[in-house]
Amino acid sequence: MIPSDKKSLVYALLAVLCWSTVATAFKLALDQQSRFQLLLSANLVSVFVLAAVLAAQQKLIPALTQWRSWPTACASAAINPAIYYLILFQAYELLPAQVAQPINYTWAITLSLGALVVLRQRLVWRDLLGILLGYAGVVVISVAGWQAGLDVPLFGVGLALLSTLLWAGYWLLNARDSREPVQGLLQNFLLALPLTGAAWWIFDGHWVAESRALLSAAYVGVFEMGIAFLFWLLALKHAKRASSVAGLIFISPFLSLFFIHTVLGEPVGWLTIVGLGLLVLGLLLKQSTSKL
Template sequence: MRWASALCLVSLAAIWGSSFLFIRISVPVLGPALLMEVRAALAAVFLLVTAGVLKKSLPPIQNWRHFLILGFVNSALPFLLFAYAVQMLTASLLSVISATAPLWGALIGALWYRKPLMPRQTTGLFLGLAGVSVLVGYDSAAQLEGASFALVAGFGAASLYGVASVYAQAVTHIAPFDNAHGSMWAATLLLLPLVPFSPVDTVPDAPILLAVLMLGVLCTGFAYLLYFRLVADVGASAALSVTFLIPVFGIFWGYLFLGEPVGWHTVLGTLLVLLGTALVTGFLPRFRQVVLSKAVDHE
């Protein structure tokens, strides 16, 4: 992997890892529905401007049903669920929960295609489950009253990302940028009817507005561009390594800016989840093969 690609990878992980920080800062004032509506709208507008600058065509309107499905399962509903969960749980814990998305994707894919899991994948699922048990069992926030619903919401959001990945594999004729652009407009439309039910009692101050702007433009719109560039540079398999770095940054930002504790259970649980994800996705051998092939090509 070239230095430029490595920098892109780390930057993307740092950006996506900070999204839970910005949600936790702004959701108490704006509420989940309004905040996620603004997030999706800002990302959609950003991608529209980017399409104009890069002279890309707009997403084909005939694919509107696909964009609605993708916008619902990959953006609108998981955005809402994470925004609800972060009101009770720490940003650190949710960043690790979000990293279980590939585990859900493998399980859902096996059920959907009726293809049994390989022993390596089964081992990975059990390791991921063990990691989650350590995290939840020893996290003080997860023991509070009402935290059970927040945990269900968090894992529900992660599982929806797994559903989206399986669905996207079946629809390969649409360009990734069109998927991002079209689904973000679809998410904006889907979330709009919920806005009247999310009144704002306090006028947002400058830090809240900045957090919302960073969440929509940086963590959603700009992050998509970085991800697509990374896929083009190193391939989808190697780009998957961003999944393993997001919790590291999510925990770091939560500790640095929110004062969230980092105990032994945080480290152990995160390592088990990431190891389980690596086994389920077959990431390690694929990543090694991609990197070696890239090295041979450069020679």
């Protein structure tokens, strides 16, 4: 029998591996189809994945019949996956993956700023230093993209930062959600289907049926919207201390750069590494603050 700590480590590393590939997957998928088709397709796939998981746990019927917290569920569904991913996908359309992906990781910093207002948490010096380092990293990464001759429009950077605000808002909204996490996620994604379907119908209406487009959308639905979240929940469930696996998430942005360089062929310079290092250092400071 595998010890609980080893299970936790395996699940955490699987989640990190999934998250490390999605920036590359987003760019490849968006080359084949519009962001509206990608969102609708991935939304559909994620519903089937989450439903299969709950069915295996014999929790699918309660998830489909026991609906609570309707205002929270509807607001959550509108944010994630509908609005959040549409904005994130547009940021990936405009930006190099090596710029969009690290900016997306600053959602934890945005979350801490939101918590100041919503949860009335206080700001300590580690918070402030973490925020400054994190956003300094964003500036350095953006400058690195320009120096490498990549197209880094400020509008795209703004969209990527806006996506972090939406993602942080989603977690703040769900801080008081009494639903079981996987059940709540399935309900959110079911409620989002009319929204993502309507967005595709109104703003696109053209369906790319090529196998590469469908497979790439399926990959996003399975690994970004589905099992990565489940792996992380299992890692936390089996960990004796959440902090023992929480730090592993910071492997993801560096591993992601490897996939971005080798698969997408984007040139990754030393300045990008420096900027990413500043961003991760800021996030680590934020994490250490939460333990105090």
